[in-house]
Amino acid sequence: MRAAVYYGKNKLEIEDVPEPTPGEGQVKIKVSRNGICGTDLHEYYDGPIFIPPTDPHPLTGQCMPLTLGHEFSGVVTEIGPNVTDIREGDRVTIEPIYRCGECRPCRTGHYNLCNVIGFHGLMADGGMAEYTVVPSNQVHKLPDNVSLEMGALVEPMSVAYHAATLGEVNDQSRALIYGAGPIGIGLWFALRGMGLTEIDVVEPSETRRRSIEALGARTLDPTKQDVTALIADRTNGNGVDAAFDAAGVAPAVQSALECLGERRPLISVAIYEKPLPTPLINLVLRERRIQGTICYTAADYSAVIDLMAKGHYNTTGWVEDVPLSGVVEKGFEQLRAGQKMKLLVDPTT
Structure with a gap:
């Protein structure tokens, strides 16, 4: 079978490897x-x-080189010994977390914080291949009305859904999202699924603003609008109930904290490539807080799949397929250049 095998920086080869x-x-x-x-x-x-x-x-016994890919869906073709709740032919999506089951986070149900956490596609051969093998506890069945293409989005949408739950919001809350990439879009869908109607998305890229606006979102351009002043005016000076940083840059964090109401959280969903200044004054004077978030649990997967079954998610205009044979040139390079939003690798092409 063909697989995208990672050998290190700038080294990804499409190779024929044995089927697992x-x-x-x-x-x-x-x-x-x-x-x-x-x-x-x-x-x-x-x-x-x-x-x-x-x-x-x-937990996996694997190291480089290995096959990339942790956001995927597919069809079960073979069952190993002592698997009783999954059958050949089941349409599934994968929750790619390896967990020890013994550390305190695992014992308390927070296995997304496992002390030795691993991920399929990063610490074990993953889904950028025609076939892959996973532990049965990573498998989630898809309803008949959820396509396999949509199923491949459950993982990133669950990242966003888990973050949204940490915002402690309800249908009367007002929220602010920084960044309209895939996770920002996922946050918007998650918050809408929780009943919120007052959501603003801050995004400097016109292309990304247009993409999320086409889904029904309300956007702000921080290069042309004073976001802090505008939010203060809209909320009568009270600020928003939760802010979410999916942008990963210092100006977004600073703006988000200035827009928060008292004792409210900024949920950090981003990976920060550069150290950020710590704006303690914005935290101390209004008892605001910055809350980290990582991954998801099975509860988040179930919630996202349920919303997908209800037709809540719309992929129009921001999700496209790319062939496995062109994963670097047509996938990585175009995403890095900001020319595409979300790409799904088709391992058959």
């Missing part, structure tokens, strides 16, 4: 689509970062 066979507690998946994540771009252009270069990961 499921072991005990595992299932084999024929991959339908695999989304390209910002983490994949970081690994390709700047890595290895999370991918173990030489020492095998303690």
Whole structure:
């Protein structure tokens, strides 16, 4: 079978590799689509970062080289021993977290914070391939009315949904999102799914503003509008109930904190490439806080899949397919250049 095998910085090869066979507690998946994540771009252009270069990961036993891909869906084609709740032919999406089950986060249900966490496609051969093998506890079945293409978006949409829950909002809340990339779009969908109607998305890129506006979002251009003053005016000086940073730049963090109401959170969903100044004065004087977020749990997956089954998510204008054979030239390079929004790798092409 063909797979996108990572050998290190700027080294990703489309190769013929042996098809995997499921072991005990595992299932084999024929991959339908695999989304390209910002983490994949970081690994390709700047890595290895999370991918173990030489020492095998303690939960997977793998290290570089390995097949990329952690945002994927497909069809179960083979069942390993002692798998009882999954059948061949099931249409599924994958929650790619490896967890130890023994550390305190795992024991308290927060396995997304596992002390030795691993990810399929980063610490084990992933979904940028025709087939892959996963533990059965990573498998989520898709309803009949959720397409496999949509199923490949469950992982990034669950990242956004988990972050949205940490905002402690309800249908009467007002929220502010910084960044209209895939996670920003996912945040908008998640908050809308929670009943919020007063949501502003701050995005300097005209292309990205148009993409999310086409979905029904209300946007602000920080290069032409004083976001802090505008939000103060709209909220009678009270500020928003939650802000979400999916931009990952210092001006977004500063603006978000200035727009927050008292004792309200800024949820940081971004990966920051450069150290940020810590604006403690904005935290101290109004008892605001910055809340980190990472990944998701099965509850977030279930919530996203349920919303997808209700037709809540719309991929028009921001999601496209790319062939496995062109994953670097037509995928990584175009995403890095800002020419595309979200790309799903089709391993059959």
